[in-house]
Amino acid sequence: MRAAIQLADADGLEAVSLRKVATVLDVRPMRLYGYIASKEELLDLMVDAAHAEIRPVGDGWREVLRSLAEATRHAAHEHEWLADLLGGRPQLGPHALASGEAVVAALGDVDVDAIMPVVAAVNAYVIGAVRREIAERRAERATGMDEKRWQASLGPYLERTFATGRFPALATVVRDAVHLDADHTFRIGLDFLLDGIEARISR
Amino acid sequence: MRAAIQLADADGLEAVSLRKVATVLDVRPMRLYGYIASKEELLDLMVDAAHAEIRPVGDGWREVLRSLAEATRHAAHEHEWLADLLGGRPQLGPHALASGEAVVAALGDVDVDAIMPVVAAVNAYVIGAVRREIAERRAERATGMDEKRWQASLGPYLERTFATGRFPALATVVRDAVHLDADHTFRIGLDFLLDGIEARISR
């Protein structure tokens, strides 16, 4: 599992094959089936291992939920393959449950029936936001490693598309509105959600 | 592309191979490369085609955003493979842009600089919520097609895990709190988010 994470960190998720993992461990491929039942199980183990790095901290439900979100995002920045896996299968491994336990424990002052929807909503937002962010980051990297070539490559396409006049409102926003960086976008969306939660649970 | 969607609807995303698509079309595999550059491009086309079914409607920003969310979720229910692809790559195809245009156009009464973060936040929530929901649905289906066997298979594992006493808060919530169905969970999270947005943009 550690070997698989090593491979995924270095060359992405598609670089993880049972043969390569076995090679890293200096073992024959079929040996791995003594420990895992399938490749999917290996991926599940990788995700659970990543959850070990997600330790929400803070006082009060809002701080803890914000911490959970930031920690998850941070983990996905260190292990971009997490963005591909998060939310793809139910997470019931020990480390994932431990994260959940820490969060739920910190929500002691919240109505019991409200806890699950609140945590589910924050998790959903984080999963989606991280996926979008990593996807964009990869697309930028694919078009030449720096932002200049990215704009040079995307710009013309969008220019042409907007020039057709089929997306006037979109064109206006893209051209006129200030563009926030990834950090701000993530935090603003998270604030929307936490504000909404606060309004409802204190009702 | 339509052939690929047919295959994915029937047997899931991993059933989509260029050979099978070519067979459906009664064509030799390499012929496909006259229309697409790679399999990834085919997947992008599938996602954009799915966006054609996502047409937000309604009056006012809140109704339109809710409609966008529900329509996306509905599309993912009809095409479960969407859950695997959504958010995985930037969506710049014509139908995806058309969805964006419809949404942005309906947000005319919102401050220009607020539009992008708001739409991004709603999209992020929807992507994550849909992924989680579909993942759970698949897990249920994998353990015997009906809810009874699902609980019979998951229950013992969770019982055993909670019996260790390592996750007391989690155990309490899972045992004592009312369990919402997928529809309610989705809508409650969406309401949190829209409430939070409303509070900020009318400030």
Next chain:
DNA sequence: CATCGGTCGATACAGTGTATCGACCAGTAC
């Protein structure tokens, strides 16, 4: 009718996850 140019797709390649089953070896009985 001959030649040329360009297109098309059969073949090949380097991989993938995993089922199968023969080889091997520790432990036992004599």
Next chain:
DNA sequence: GTACTGGTCGATACACTGTATCGACCGATG
């Protein structure tokens, strides 16, 4: 010390993947 037996392990094989290559073919041109 030797013969046998049971069970484990992993080499081999299979069915499949996405896609590069390049020879064959065919329509158009001289």
